[in-house]
Amino acid sequence: MNKTLAERQRESRRLLILELLLQLENRHIDERTLAAALRDMxxxxxxxxxxxxxxxxxxxxxxxxxxxxxxxxxIWLTERGDLCARGETTEPGVARPALA
Structure with missing residues (x-):
């Protein structure tokens, strides 16, 4: 099944959120900081x-x-979210990391 552009954007945004959380030592961010980080990107x-x-x-x-x-x-990253961000597991509705 071919995905629409909107579906691809949604999947990419979800992956980006997971990747941002993965970069943080405590795997935690507040909503406002996350929104600002997404805006900066x-x-x-x-x-x-x-x-x-x-x-x-x-x-x-x-x-x-x-x-x-x-x-x-x-927002706190879970173990499953960590694995998904690293490409070690897949989740329908979330893009796969480029190097996975």
């Missing part, structure tokens, strides 16, 4: 779209989400 994403992606990723077991007192989310 020319992947500006509306807050509702980003939250929808993060919720999808949580349902797949790739990240864990926690609400903070400031009404933002804290």
């Amino acid at each position: 020319d992947w500006e994403t509306a807050r509702d779209v980003l939250r929808s992606e993060l919720q999808w990723m949580e349902r797949q077991g790739l990240v864990t989400l926690k609400n903070t007192e400031a009404s933002t989310w804290s």
Whole structure:
């Protein structure tokens, strides 16, 4: 089945989020910092779209989400998300890393 451009972009954005988390020593980032990092990489994403992606990723077991007192989310990379970001496992709906 051929994927649409929108599907490919969604899969790439999900992988990019996992890769950003993988770069962090504690595998954790807050929602605002993640949005800024995506924007800096020319992947500006509306807050509702980003939250929808993060919720999808949580349902797949790739990240864990926690609400903070400031009404933002804290995002934690799971072991499955780590493996997916490294290309050691695949997840339908997430692009594969280039070197995997």
